[in-house]
Amino acid sequence: MLISSAMYLALHIPDGFLSGPVCGITWAIAAGMLWLIIQKVQNNYQERLVPLMGVCAAFIFAAQMINFPIPGGTSGHLLGGTLAAVLLGPWAGSLVMAVVITVQALFFQDGGITVLGANILNMGLATTLISFYGVRLIRQWLGRNRWQVMAIATGSLAWISVMVAATLTALQLSASQTIPLTVALPVLLIWHSLIGLGEAVITVLVVQSLWRTRPDLLFDPPRLSRPIFLP
DSSP, X not given: OXXXXXXXXXXXXXXXXXXXXXXXXXXXXXXXXXXXXXXXXXXXXXXXXXXXXXXXXXXXHHHHTOEEEETTTEEEEOOOHHHHHHHHHHHHHHHHHHHHHHHHHHHHOOSOSTTHHHHIIIIIIHHHHHHHHHHHHHHHHHOTTOHHHHHHHHHHHHHHHXXXXXXXXXXXXXXTTSSXXXXXXXXXXXXXXXXXXXXXXXXXXXXXXXXXXXXXXXXXXXXXXXXXXXX
């Protein structure tokens, strides 16, 4: 069953895999959320974050081009929602993810155009928003200024965000009657539980580097009693 369902493993949903109503609903949700997100970015963010948004978008776009193998003959790549959330916060991070996914669909045929709303919702908005608030909650509970807590928070939310995206994809495929939920959900979750481990490792390594060298670039930097910049 896993092998016969291999065509459904990708989170970038192709054109033709979702029904018209599901495409319409996901487009409406994504468009409404993006309208709100753009308002938040315009009202709450400073101009100094604009260059960081560009750098973050470029890094995530490039990182998504690098695939890492997982058992079973398939591969995964970084989604980047958690990284965008940690660097840019929930609103600018979500906007950056939406732009990256749109560029991939328009210029690299990575995901379809009619299903772009679903792909933005699954891989961009859901992953970033869940990651931001999840990381913040864990740091509030366990200590926002300790690297060990930050590593646990970013690693666990990176994995969880991939599983959330996989679950949403399975639900949409099932609602479109493309593949039954009893097939889509276990297939996507099994494989993406492994892909999520790669997402967690990459995210923690990047955040660790910034935590040690440029904590000021994090959206919610630690408050430390002494500077931690390396010479």
